[in-house]
Amino acid sequence: MTTNPGTGRSRTRPKEVKTAFLLLLAAIAVDAVVWVLDTLVISPSGLDEMRNEMGESRAIQQVAMSAGFLILTSTLFLFFVLMMRQGRNWARGFIAASGALVMFFLINSMSTSEFHKETTADLIYDLFISVSPVVLIAGAVVLMFQPAANMYFSSKEISE
Numbered sequence: 001m002t003t004n005p006g007t008g009r010s011r012t013r014p015k016e017v018k019t020a021f022l023l024l025l026a027a028i029a030v031d032a033v034v035w036v037l038d039t040l041v042i043s044p045s046g047l048d049e050m051r052n053e054m055g056e057s058r059a060i061q062q063v064a065m066s067a068g069f070l071i072l073t074s075t076l077f078l079f080f081v082l083m084m085r086q087g088r089n090w091a092r093g094f095i096a097a098s099g100a101l102v103m104f105f106l107i108n109s110m111s112t113s114e115f116h117k118e119t120t121a122d123l124i125y126d127l128f129i130s131v132s133p134v135v136l137i138a139g140a141v142v143l144m145f146q147p148a149a150n151m152y153f154s155s156k157e158i159s160e
Contacts, residue, residue, distance in 0.1 A: 012104035012152075013085070013087075013152060014146075014148035014149055014151075014152050015148075016143040016144070016146045016148050016149040017085065017143070017144065017152055018082075018085075018145045019082070019140075019143050020051070020084070020108050020139075020140035020141075020149070021081060021085045021140075023136045023137070023139050023140040023143070024077075024084075024095065024136070024137065025078075025081065026136050026139045027079060027133045027137050027140070028074050028078060028081070030133050030136065031074065031133050031134050032070065032074060033071070033119045034129045034132075034133075035066075035067075035070050036130065037129075039063060039067075039095040040063075040067065042125075046063070047059055047060075047063055050062050050063070067093075077095075080098075081095065082094055082096050084111040084144065087113075087152055087153055087155070088153075089153045092144050092145075092153055095137075095140070095141065095144065096141050096144065096145070098137070099134075099137040099138055099140070102133070102134050102137060103134055103138065106130055106131065106134050109130065110130075
């Protein structure tokens with residue numbers, strides 16, 4: 001463990017930041033797995049529904065565009081997660097703001113009729129795919145603002 005000269009602040013990564021990093025990686029992975037399951041695997045898949053609505057070629061085009069958007073947003077979020085892990089306070093702020101936005105979208109979708117499903121299994125699946133990434137991100141945000149993490153982020157700003 002090293003300290004920043006003159007401040008006595010720790011520059012080692014606290015366990016809260018390490019755990020937040022892992023939770024955020026898990027959220028990215030869960031989001032990708034859910035996209036694959038919803039789009040290609042679980043019947044009726046998103047691809048099947050799009051084929052019925054717009055035809056084979058347009059459905060494949062739409063899936064490719066959706067996959068590209070998922071890759072782009074996941075990569076961008078991963079960049080912020082990596083910067084947060086390095087102690088960048090601006091990245092921590094962006095992740096916290098993103099988490100608040102995702103929480104807002106979840107609450108909004110719960111207040112609509114989106115979760116009124118015919119079977120219990122459908123309801124449980126929808127709740128899982130909607131809530132699990134949000135819970136992971138919320139847990140990470142809480143950890144990123146614990147006192148040890150606050151000290152880590154403030155010591156990074158001073159040392160630069």
